[in-house]
Amino acid sequence: DTGVSQDPRHKITKRGQNVTFRCDPISEHNRLYWYRQTLGQGPEFLTYFQNEAQLEKSRLLSDRFSAERPKGSFSTLEIQHTEQGDSAMYLCASSPPPSGRNYNEQFFGPGTRLTVL
Amino acid sequence: GNSVTQMEGPVTLSEEAFLTINCTYTATGYPSLFWYVQYPGEGLQLLLKATKADDKGSNKGFEATYRKETTSFHLEKGSVQVSDSAVYFCALTSNAGKSTFGDGTTLTVKP
Numbered sequence: 465d466t467g468v469s470q471d472p473r474h475k476i477t478k479r480g481q482n483v484t485f486r487c488d489p490i491s492e493h494n495r496l497y498w499y500r501q502t503l504g505q506g507p508e509f510l511t512y513f514q515n516e517a518q519l520e521k522s523r524l525l526s527d528r529f530s531a532e533r534p535k536g537s538f539s540t541l542e543i544q545h546t547e548q549g550d551s552a553m554y555l556c557a558s559s560p561p562p563s564g565r566n567y568n569e570q571f572f573g574p575g576t577r578l579t580v581l
Numbered sequence: 582g583n584s585v586t587q588m589e590g591p592v593t594l595s596e597e598a599f600l601t602i603n604c605t606y607t608a609t610g611y612p613s614l615f616w617y618v619q620y621p622g623e624g625l626q627l628l629l630k631a632t633k634a635d636d637k638g639s640n641k642g643f644e645a646t647y648r649k650e651t652t653s654f655h656l657e658k659g660s661v662q663v664s665d666s667a668v669y670f671c672a673l674t675s676n677a678g679k680s681t682f683g684d685g686t687t688l689t690v691k692p
Binding site: 495497499504505506507508509512520555557559568569570571572573574575 | 585613615617623624625626627630632670672674678679680681682683684685
């Protein structure tokens, strides 16, 4: 069990550029979540996958944001035409299936810190 | 919708002092409740959890009891250490699995 991994850990980009982040969940976990955390705030839910299906998207997820989990394993979060307000820590978490132990627990990755200049 | 309200910080204590960080929630159904800790430059780590009313979660000297009647999940520790300095987040997880977090409480413990 290597835990949830995220890549890159840090990303600095210029306003208007596109960025893509990757999350690799714990291998047997079928649920995957994306959150955004800004300074001084708690993480805010963005979107949720069960296997490859995207089951819920927050109103925070504007049209510039898109997330995929094509084979039900790793996931990507893309932000198009980045704005300075997108600067935040993007966190990924995964959970085991409901039949599994700790089914209601989320295991978080280290996050990707995005800075938009 | 679901929400979590945490005691505002920052909190500064001397080593070996008693710690309480208040957390109250509103939720539909029967959520699970969690405390996470975040050290500088690191991700969220689960500190403790409780899945039903009157459950007590405990870990590393920290405790919290799921109180359905007061919709609370206050974090306590009898004697804090400098190494406990971090940001603490209260969270609830609904049956759908997504989590709702409080805004965090920064704890600084001075020697």
